Amino acid sequence: MLSAGKKPTRKPPKLRDPERTRQRLLQAAFREVYRYGFQSAGIDTILAATDVTKGALYYHFKSKEALGYAIIEEIVAEMTHDRWLRPLQRSRDKNPIDALIGVVQAIPHQPRDVKGGCPLVNLTQEMSQLDKEFRKRLERIFHGWHEGVTTVLRRGQHQGTVRRDLVPEETASFLIAMVEGYEVLAKNAQDAKVWNTGIRNIVGWLNSLRAPGNRRRG
Amino acid sequence: MLSAGKKPTRKPPKLRDPERTRQRLLQAAFREVYRYGFQSAGIDTILAATDVTKGALYYHFKSKEALGYAIIEEIVAEMTHDRWLRPLQRSRDKNPIDALIGVVQAIPHQPRDVKGGCPLVNLTQEMSQLDKEFRKRLERIFHGWHEGVTTVLRRGQHQGTVRRDLVPEETASFLIAMVEGYEVLAKNAQDAKVWNTGIRNIVGWLNSLRAPGNRRRG
């Protein structure tokens, strides 16, 4: 314990760091699932990508499904927050339409991202029908997303910057559907140009939501 | 054997009917792939769904991939033709917007279809990134779809029933993206109501494409 001298708050070469191990597994698993889908993702492949062993993995996650749930709750949910909810909340003062345009334009558009598609859509397409637990968690994310967009639109209506004749909930769904629809098109084409064109059209449509007298372009 | 007379053009109880066997395999394989995805679809499951044996399958298709390609080329492509291209072509006399609305509203919306999603999107999401041969065939279908919608929109512009300020190609992509986006949303929710709401909004948007003076509603 305290026989030999100096050792106050010392933990230099951490041999054991369970939280770090868990995170590395999660990240590697996410990449594998993102690429091949959940069902076709291989446990052994994930382990090979890290230098973690099977014993460690099954210590942190009790099954492949549990690993999948953690990916959704800790990674995919976080991505949605980072890219949509937080930016929208941080723009309380700005015009909501401008905020939405900013968010849409900030969606990653590197070839790598376009070719991989949207993680949320990928998992939904594959698993919603097959596994209730997956669906529940994925829907929670969709719901938060939808709520965030709805809220900002409603705020715009109060401000007078967003047209009053449209229903915030349905307009939010419309936007989300468009974003995901274009991601599917771009993924099929495996071409970032398709995505960029989509963004242009989405932005054009977003501009059409401005209340008269608050138009930027037309 | 042939002592008794009549036998002109006789082929009564064919025990062997290779074309029928092939079709049954294709249909069963499509259902399996539609449900579980291509990678997770099991050859043995497909065989169990029919009463065909493995020898027969590998006589007609040289590999699982070949079976997948046939599904795309002979079933998915045919569905797109039936639901979009042929109806649009057959409506040469009608208003293009009305034709598009009709087609969109005619998309299957039984719970079973909504929960399964769009076969084209399912396969695209799963395979476009992983297999060039899949992607090539899927893109051919998308291209035909896009072309069909573009053509009908352009015709509407010549007729004067469709707004001249919009670009037919981009408007077609916009429509396709929306249809698929809403299918993804509905599939995630596993709820036909989501799809019906989506249709209403798509129809509303389609109505906004009418040239002034040709409006139905506004």
Add this chain to the structure above:
DNA sequence: CAACATGCATACTGGTTGGTATGTTGTCAG
């Protein structure tokens, strides 16, 4: 230091998978 749980490593298993080798039968030409 002992005792004990945490964190991880290794070897193994039972079941499933796509694919094949080989045998058998239906079909039809000659």
Add this chain to the structure above:
DNA sequence: CTGACAACATACCAACCAGTATGCATGTTG
């Protein structure tokens, strides 16, 4: 009737795969 080929049927295989049993090292606590 008889090959001969097309259209299957059956048995089998090697590879893979999620999961587990077991053991060992590390850190903590009394």
